[in-house]
Amino acid sequence: MYTDSMNDSSDSNAVKAKSKKTKANSEHAKKPPVAQIKTPQTPPKKFQKPDSPFSRAAESDITSNAYFSVQDLIVGYDDVTIVNGLSLMLQQGEIGCFLGYSGCGKTTALRAIAGLEPSRGGSIYLNNQCLTDKTARHSFAVAPAKRGMGMVFQDYALFGHLSVAKNIAFGLNKWSTADKKARVAEMLNLVELTEHADKRPNELSGGQQQRVALARALAPKPKLLLLDEPFSNLDVVLRESLAMSVRDILKRTNTTAILVTHDQNEAFALADKVGVMDKGKLVQWATPSELYHEPVSPFVAEFVGEGAMIDGIIKEGHVETALGNIYRRMEVCDALGQPQYCEYDYPNGTPIKVLVRPDDIIHDDDSAQTALVVGRVFRGANYLYRLQLDDGQTVLSLVASHHNHEIGSQIGILPLLEHVVVFDEKDINATTWSEYDRSERVEEIK
Numbered sequence: 001m002y003t004d005s006m007n008d009s010s011d012s013n014a015v016k017a018k019s020k021k022t023k024a025n026s027e028h029a030k031k032p033p034v035a036q037i038k039t040p041q042t043p044p045k046k047f048q049k050p051d052s053p054f055s056r057a058a059e060s061d062i063t064s065n066a067y068f069s070v071q072d073l074i075v076g077y078d079d080v081t082i083v084n085g086l087s088l089m090l091q092q093g094e095i096g097c098f099l100g101y102s103g104c105g106k107t108t109a110l111r112a113i114a115g116l117e118p119s120r121g122g123s124i125y126l127n128n129q130c131l132t133d134k135t136a137r138h139s140f141a142v143a144p145a146k147r148g149m150g151m152v153f154q155d156y157a158l159f160g161h162l163s164v165a166k167n168i169a170f171g172l173n174k175w176s177t178a179d180k181k182a183r184v185a186e187m188l189n190l191v192e193l194t195e196h197a198d199k200r201p202n203e204l205s206g207g208q209q210q211r212v213a214l215a216r217a218l219a220p221k222p223k224l225l226l227l228d229e230p231f232s233n234l235d236v237v238l239r240e241s242l243a244m245s246v247r248d249i250l251k252r253t254n255t256t257a258i259l260v261t262h263d264q265n266e267a268f269a270l271a272d273k274v275g276v277m278d279k280g281k282l283v284q285w286a287t288p289s290e291l292y293h294e295p296v297s298p299f300v301a302e303f304v305g306e307g308a309m310i311d312g313i314i315k316e317g318h319v320e321t322a323l324g325n326i327y328r329r330m331e332v333c334d335a336l337g338q339p340q341y342c343e344y345d346y347p348n349g350t351p352i353k354v355l356v357r358p359d360d361i362i363h364d365d366d367s368a369q370t371a372l373v374v375g376r377v378f379r380g381a382n383y384l385y386r387l388q389l390d391d392g393q394t395v396l397s398l399v400a401s402h403h404n405h406e407i408g409s410q411i412g413i414l415p416l417l418e419h420v421v422v423f424d425e426k427d428i429n430a431t432t433w434s435e436y437d438r439s440e441r442v443e444e445i446k
């Protein structure tokens with residue numbers, strides 16, 4: 001990892017298996033699936049459209065004074081536009097993340113924020129300072145070294161001939177000797193490497209070297225810390241734990257940061273706000289939970305987490321599906337106190353797709369509704385079951401692993417669709433998807 005301080009002055013998917021014995025399950029037993037809306041005062045927007053990358057919660061931030069904001073940023077090379085109209089904001093101490101497939105423009109966006117790539121349009125504000133020159137098309141107002149940003153990149157590239165302590169002190173050349181010494185000691189303590197202060201980087205593990213890189217970037221107290229795939233050289237197990245410890249360090253130091261990654265677990269472990277990017281555009285900028293439960297498009301739904309899209313038909317006041325009729329929780333009452341169903345954006349009879357997450361399907365041996373186990377993967381605490389419904393469609397269900405059901409057996413299910421998201425069925429090819437196909441031992445029905 002290359003760490004370069006440019007400061008010149010100085011809830012996993014929150015997917016939990018739910019067994020039939022839990023209180024929550026018993027409360028929902030035998031009730032029709034119900035969708036809950038969180039904002040009863042305003043007419044709920046049932047069909048979420050990708051007209052804005054911001055969730056409703058984040059949209060309210062727009063009107064507030066954000067500590068860091070990017071508006072309509074455009075970056076390109078030659079004739080090609082790589083980052084197209086990127087907008088986001090962070091409050092001080094918040095951690096943001098660009099998440100997306102390789103080549104979608106994450107690093108380019110980060111480099112433009114750092115001033116390492118010229119922007120072709122848009123503006124960047126940090127701590128009430130505009131960093132971009134709105135008048136000159138291919139220039140920026142504030143040079144990279146003057147932006148007060150720290151960077152932590154993919155490859156370690158610590159100074160191999162310097163000790164850990166001297167690496168950390170590298171960006172503090174303008175500090176007094178006493179202040180520098182105190183700051184290095186504080187950083188060593190922060191990243192729990194005090195006893196390694198005099199070692200050379202090559203005497204440390206990859207994770208430790210990364211913590212040195214982080215300490216070096218944090219030492220000059222950057223206004224914004226940029227992290228570009230900082231964990232990609234580490235093995236998977238270390239990545240998530242290091243991501244959590246980096247989050248802890250950033251929170252303790254109230255550091256505002258942006259992470260670039262293609263790893264959703266890393267993004268969720270570290271970030272407060274995650275921006276899913278696709279072909280240079282920020283498709284959604286929201287909390288991990290909102291991304292998972294309220295994706296604004298099928299792309300986000302499939303990119304973030306596992307799940308299935310099953311067929312539905314819009315009916316008066318509900319959606320008809322193979323899992324049963326899905327009603328929305330009734331929140332708005334008429335003058336007589338009668339509940340009003342939410343209005344749908346599509347007319348009755350419209351075929352739509354309903355997003356079903358693995359934690360939406362609860363296993364319950366006593367349920368009259370059953371599904372056929374057609375595949376499963378053992379994940380230690382849970383099984384991820386692939387279940388076939390009566391009409392042949394499949395959904396996923398995450399079930400505590402002491403519920404060991406063989407492939408080919410019928411198991412009882414209770415749909416618990418708390419955050420129902422539906423999409424126009426056009427342009428949706430995927431029906432069921434999960435990560436397990438790639439890395440885990442999967443048993444499938446023959």
Ligand SMILES: Nc1ncnc2c1ncn2[C@@H]1O[C@H](COP(=O)(O)OP(=O)(O)OP(=O)(O)O)[C@@H](O)[C@H]1O
Pocket residue numbers: 077082100101102103104105106107108109262
């Ligand atoms: N200096 C450059 N000149 C021309 N094209 C470039 C340059 N740098 C990047 N690109 C192109 O811009 C696109 C986005 O690259 P970028 O590195 O931002 O993607 P990324 O999402 O960070 O990908 P990865 O996860 O693989 O790092 C790619 O198609 C890349 O080839």
